[in-house]
Amino acid sequence: MTTNAQELPAQYPPAEVEARRYEQWVQNGYFRADADSDKPAYTIVIPPPNVTGVLHVGHALDHTIQDALIRRRRMQGYEALWLPGMDHAGIATQNVVERRLATDGVSRHDLGRDAFLEKVWEWKKESGGSILGQMRRLGDSVDWSRERFTMDAGLSRAVQTIFKRLFDDGLIYRANRIINWCPRCLTALSDIEVEHSDSDGELVYIRYSDEIVVATTRAETMLGDTAVAVNPNDERYAHLVDTEVELPLTGRRIPIVADEHVDPEFGTGCVKVTPAHDPNDFEIGQRHDLPSITVMDERAVITTHGPFQGLDRYEARPAVVAALRAEGRIVREIRPYNHSVGHCSRCKTTVEPRLSLQWFVNTTPLAKAAGDAVRDGRVKIEPVELEKRYFAWVDNMHDWCISRQLWWGHRIPVFYGPDGEVVCVGPDETAPEGYTQDADVLDTWFSSALWPFSTLGWPEKTPDLEKFYPTSVLVTGYDILFFWVARMMMFGLYAMDGVAPFKTVALHGMVRDQFGKKMSKSFGNVVDPLDWIDRYGADATRFTLARGANPGTDVAVSEEWAAASRNFCNKLWNATRFALANGATVTGPLPRDRSAVDSWILSRLAEVTAEVDRYFEAYEFAKVCDALFHFAWDDVCDWYLELAKPVLFAGGPEAEKTQRVLGEVLDTLHRLLHPVVPFVTEELWTTLTGAETIVTAAWPTARPELINPTAEASVATLQEVVTEIRRFRADQGLKPSQKVGGRLVAAEDTARSAAFLSHEPLIRNLARLEDAAEGFEASATLSLAGGITVEIDTRGTIDVAAERARLAKDQAVAEKEVAQCRGKLGNAEFLGKAPDQVVDKIKARLAAAEAELVRIAAALGKLA
RNA sequence: GGGCGCGUAGCUCAGUGGGAGAGCAUCCGCCUUACAAGCGGAGGGUCGGGGGUUCGAAACCCUCCGCGCCCACCA
Numbered sequence: 001m002t003t004n005a006q007e008l009p010a011q012y013p014p015a016e017v018e019a020r021r022y023e024q025w026v027q028n029g030y031f032r033a034d035a036d037s038d039k040p041a042y043t044i045v046i047p048p049p050n051v052t053g054v055l056h057v058g059h060a061l062d063h064t065i066q067d068a069l070i071r072r073r074r075m076q077g078y079e080a081l082w083l084p085g086m087d088h089a090g091i092a093t094q095n096v097v098e099r100r101l102a103t104d105g106v107s108r109h110d111l112g113r114d115a116f117l118e119k120v121w122e123w124k125k126e127s128g129g130s131i132l133g134q135m136r137r138l139g140d141s142v143d144w145s146r147e148r149f150t151m152d153a154g155l156s157r158a159v160q161t162i163f164k165r166l167f168d169d170g171l172i173y174r175a176n177r178i179i180n181w182c183p184r185c186l187t188a189l190s191d192i193e194v195e196h197s198d199s200d201g202e203l204v205y206i207r208y209s210d211e212i213v214v215a216t217t218r219a220e221t222m223l224g225d226t227a228v229a230v231n232p233n234d235e236r237y238a239h240l241v242d243t244e245v246e247l248p249l250t251g252r253r254i255p256i257v258a259d260e261h262v263d264p265e266f267g268t269g270c271v272k273v274t275p276a277h278d279p280n281d282f283e284i285g286q287r288h289d290l291p292s293i294t295v296m297d298e299r300a301v302i303t304t305h306g307p308f309q310g311l312d313r314y315e316a317r318p319a320v321v322a323a324l325r326a327e328g329r330i331v332r333e334i335r336p337y338n339h340s341v342g343h344c345s346r347c348k349t350t351v352e353p354r355l356s357l358q359w360f361v362n363t364t365p366l367a368k369a370a371g372d373a374v375r376d377g378r379v380k381i382e383p384v385e386l387e388k389r390y391f392a393w394v395d396n397m398h399d400w401c402i403s404r405q406l407w408w409g410h411r412i413p414v415f416y417g418p419d420g421e422v423v424c425v426g427p428d429e430t431a432p433e434g435y436t437q438d439a440d441v442l443d444t445w446f447s448s449a450l451w452p453f454s455t456l457g458w459p460e461k462t463p464d465l466e467k468f469y470p471t472s473v474l475v476t477g478y479d480i481l482f483f484w485v486a487r488m489m490m491f492g493l494y495a496m497d498g499v500a501p502f503k504t505v506a507l508h509g510m511v512r513d514q515f516g517k518k519m520s521k522s523f524g525n526v527v528d529p530l531d532w533i534d535r536y537g538a539d540a541t542r543f544t545l546a547r548g549a550n551p552g553t554d555v556a557v558s559e560e561w562a563a564a565s566r567n568f569c570n571k572l573w574n575a576t577r578f579a580l581a582n583g584a585t586v587t588g589p590l591p592r593d594r595s596a597v598d599s600w601i602l603s604r605l606a607e608v609t610a611e612v613d614r615y616f617e618a619y620e621f622a623k624v625c626d627a628l629f630h631f632a633w634d635d636v637c638d639w640y641l642e643l644a645k646p647v648l649f650a651g652g653p654e655a656e657k658t659q660r661v662l663g664e665v666l667d668t669l670h671r672l673l674h675p676v677v678p679f680v681t682e683e684l685w686t687t688l689t690g691a692e693t694i695v696t697a698a699w700p701t702a703r704p705e706l707i708n709p710t711a712e713a714s715v716a717t718l719q720e721v722v723t724e725i726r727r728f729r730a731d732q733g734l735k736p737s738q739k740v741g742g743r744l745v746a747a748e749d750t751a752r753s754a755a756f757l758s759h760e761p762l763i764r765n766l767a768r769l770e771d772a773a774e775g776f777e778a779s780a781t782l783s784l785a786g787g788i789t790v791e792i793d794t795r796g797t798i799d800v801a802a803e804r805a806r807l808a809k810d811q812a813v814a815e816k817e818v819a820q821c822r823g824k825l826g827n828a829e830f831l832g833k834a835p836d837q838v839v840d841k842i843k844a845r846l847a848a849a850e851a852e853l854v855r856i857a858a859a860l861g862k863l864a
Numbered sequence: 865g866g867g868c869g870c871g872u873a874g875c876u877c878a879g880u881g882g883g884a885g886a887g888c889a890u891c892c893g894c895c896u897u898a899c900a901a902g903c904g905g906a907g908g909g910u911c912g913g914g915g916g917u918u919c920g921a922a923a924c925c926c927u928c929c930g931c932g933c934c935c936a937c938c939a
Contacts (some may be wrong), residue, residue, distance in 0.1 A: 008898095010898080010899070011899080012901090162932085178937090196935090196936075203939085205925095215938080215939065216939060217939070229939095241865065261937090261938090262938090262939085263938050263939085265938085266938045266939070267938080270878080270939095271938090271939050272939075273939095278937075278939080279937045280937045280938085280939075281937090281939085282937095284936080315919080339938090339939090340936080353937085383869080384923095385869080388867080388868065389867085389868070389934065392866095392867065392868085392934085392935065393934090393935080396935085396936095409913080437877085454884070466915080478933095479934095480936090481934095482934090482935090512876090514875065514876065514888085515875065515876080516875090516876065516932095521902040529890095547887080548876075548887095550877075550878075552876090553869095553870095555876095556875085556876045556877075557876090558875085558888080558891075560889060561876085561887075562886055562889070563888095563901075564888065564901090566901065567899090567901040567902085568901090569901090570899065570901050570902090571899065571901080571902085573897090573898085573899080574899035574901095574902090575898065575899080576898085577898050577899080578898035579898085581898075583897090615883090622877085622878075624886085626886070627880080629886095629887085631888085637898085637899085638903085638904095641898075678930060721902095723905090726905065727904090728903065729904085729905085729908090730892080730893070730904065730905040730906075731905080733891095733892090733893075735893075735894065736893080736894055736896055736903080736904065737894080737896065768896085770911095817883085820883090821883095824919080824920075826884090830912090836884055841882080841883075844880080844881085845883065
């Protein structure tokens with residue numbers, strides 16, 4: 001079903017093409033991967049977006065990269081699986097639903113656990129589909145038949161299985177520890193769910209005794225002090241160690257202990273020790289066997305000490321200071337103090353360290369394995385510079401607090417007996433009669449960490465798992481290297497007997513605005529990818545993002561660049577329209593006796609094909625795009641098509657050859673571009689070739705035998721001459737339509753001269769030079785290197801003054817160049833050390849510059 | 865406090881030892897029959913400053929200045 005050019009409109013209509021083509025792709029099952037295939041597997045699991053989220057421009061970048069990788073591999077003959085899905089995003093989703101309920105004045109506690117969860121599932125149903133629809137708009141070639149959700153039955157089974165295994169291996173334990181606690185979300189948080197930022201506070205110096213003054217930013221916690229600590233080597237306080245002081249406001253007597261943790265240089269060198277409300281103090285308490293006194297509840301409200309009871313931490317702080325003051329000279333001084341404070345990454349509430357009973361993963365052996373897999377090269381991180389960050393993280397990992405006091409998530413599979421028995425229950429087991437399940441759920445990253453294999457059916461030994469694990473590459477932003485990547489490494493290596501979940505981690509950056517600024521709603525610089533898709537098309541949106549995607553670095557985008565990408569798609573559209581209208585053919589062998597021009601474009605095509613492959617392998621998407629953009633626009637459209645026109649229009653056997661070459665070039669170019677701009681290439685390529693789809697077409701292989709330096713040099717000469725004449729014409733203010741007489745003269749008998757003369761008709765055509773007619777007299781002479789000149793008769797049109805000025809400028813440049821080259825060549829040591837090619841290059845430059853001077857002198861003579 | 869990175873044209877970025885580049889923006893001229901979402905031409909940079917290594921430095925070393933990011937239990 002070939003289409004002729006008349007059926008294609010003059011401008012590419014993305015909206016119409018995209019909707020139609022995506023439906024066809026899905027209906028024809030092109031994206032479906034087959035576990036029984038003999039082809040080698042290539043697997044990417046999508047970083048599962050938050051179920052409550054919408055597609056933002058960061059997803060668009062992430063998905064464009066993954067889709068490009070997957071589409072290329074599919075074309076290369078791999079069994080390519082791109083597995084889609086979503087994350088239940090425990091705390092984030094629960095917060096969203098709670099906020100919605102709050103507008104009706106309802107709390108989750110009013111509903112109760114089961115009814116609340118029903119609401120969350122309803123919300124998931126309502127909102128979860130939208131991001132999937134948005135992925136279709138982008139053109140994501142995911143296998144929809146394998147869509148997964150972290151709360152699916154199968155994935156929940158995987159969660160329970162690995163929990164049980166870790167529990168039985170002693171790598172999961174329950175302990176009373178100081179953890180990060182959000183007093184608003186009322187749950188424990190892991191270290192990475194806490195964001196630190198500097199904030200202004202006060203450092204209050206409190207006199208506990210004549211000799212002991214402590215400094216604190218959280219005065220209210222003194223109510224729970226159970227010791228004062230000093231450094232064991234601090235002579236100022238040595239005599240006080242093991243004595244006691246009276247804790248103000250309480251009348252309690254507390255010991256003075258010596259502990260290495262205390263920095264004698266900071267503050268007074270004395271530290272108040274509150275084991276129940278500070279992680280360091282907790283450690284000190286452990287070492288010195290101190291009691292822990294909890295003085296705040298889960299909402300950070302004081303629970304003890306009459307006058308303070310019922311005050312929240314921020315009310316209690318000044319109240320305690322005031323009370324100390326009331327007791328006279330107990331507060332020595334208060335200084336402003338800027339220090340770092342942790343906030344809940346979800347709601348920004350200041351985190352309160354809190355002693356509580358939680359579940360932890362002992363990460364020591366897991367993190368070691370996760371580090372080693374990268375260290376010994378089993379897993380590569382691209383770009384390699386980001387490895388350092390990865391190591392810094394896995395080599396210093398603390399145990400991971402995995403229990404959350406939430407309702408939305410995977411319930412901890414541990415049951416407690418009437419007498420405090422603890423039983424961890426595996427997926428096919430049931431708890432003993434009368435046991436009750438732990439009320440908490442798991443950190444959302446616990447299930448995300450299983451994603452690369454839970455989605456493939458683990459713990460069952462499924463054909464999918466067999467075929468598609470380990471995955472080939474993980475594509476994600478560097479911002480979740482710690483959150484997600486390190487955890488997938490730990491659990492993947494653990495669950496899959498030491499086989500890492502992916503071979504390569506390809507990290508990209510964040511999408512920023514055209515000035516490199518972070519996108520934010522308040523700043524008003526947020527790009528909505530769907531808006532761009534509506535106005536410029538999915539391909540243009542994808543191309544804009546991919547074109548800025550240098551490994552591991554942020555991507556700046558702007559509306560103007562999206563428009564430029566749209567223009568590029570349109571350029572492809574029109575080039576192909578031209579080819580179709582002029583009989584381009586795509587079958588049969590390439591013609592043997594080719595013109596230099598045809599050989600040149602095939603040579604360039606071979607080079608670009610090799611380049612694109614190289615860049616793809618290195619995850620250099622910006623360079624993939626750049627190479628193809630320049631080849632398509634400059635080489636093919638600006639030169640090849642223009643050079644091909646006279647040949648095609650003349651007809652005959654030469655035209656047939658060029659039709660074949662033109663077809664070959666566009667056929668290959670579309671296939672090279674398809675991973676990045678799938679829709680426009682599908683539409684054009686199927687029209688050009690009559691084939692059903694480009695999605696499963698063969699990826700072009702580089703053909704080094706087509707590389708032809710002679711043809712490239714020949715066309716380079718042609719381009720140089722044409723450009724020189726055009727520049728001259730522009731300087732003279734000659735209109736493109738105005739033809740002038742010209743004569744091509746070659747003084748030397750060289751390959752360059754031969755090329756020059758052989759291209760005479762093409763040169764005349766592109767530069768609008770007429771044959772030298774009767775009475776021709778050269779009024780200007782353009783001299784190029786190698787003794788080739790173009791004489792032009794511009795009498796009546798030439799602007800002598802303008803031409804003089806231009807020549808004077810050229811002369812200055814050439815003289816500078818000559819001086820530079822002579823200086824270099826005159827340096828004996830340089831000649832002795834430098835490689836021959838360098839010397840040759842400089843000699844060639846010198847010769848060219850000297851020829852330029854000769855040309856200028858001749859031209860000036862002509863003008864005079 | 866520790867670590868990593870960046871500073872090249874108006875903007876965003878390539879280039880990491882041998883002729884300063886690209887895209888977008890700007891200026892000039894063109895409806896030349898695939899495309900005005902186009903064509904042709906042009907201008908524009910002491911490669912953050914200073915010092916060093918080298919025949920030669922945007923690149924390598926030192927230093928200063930400016931910016932960004934990540935990690936962090938000095939109260």
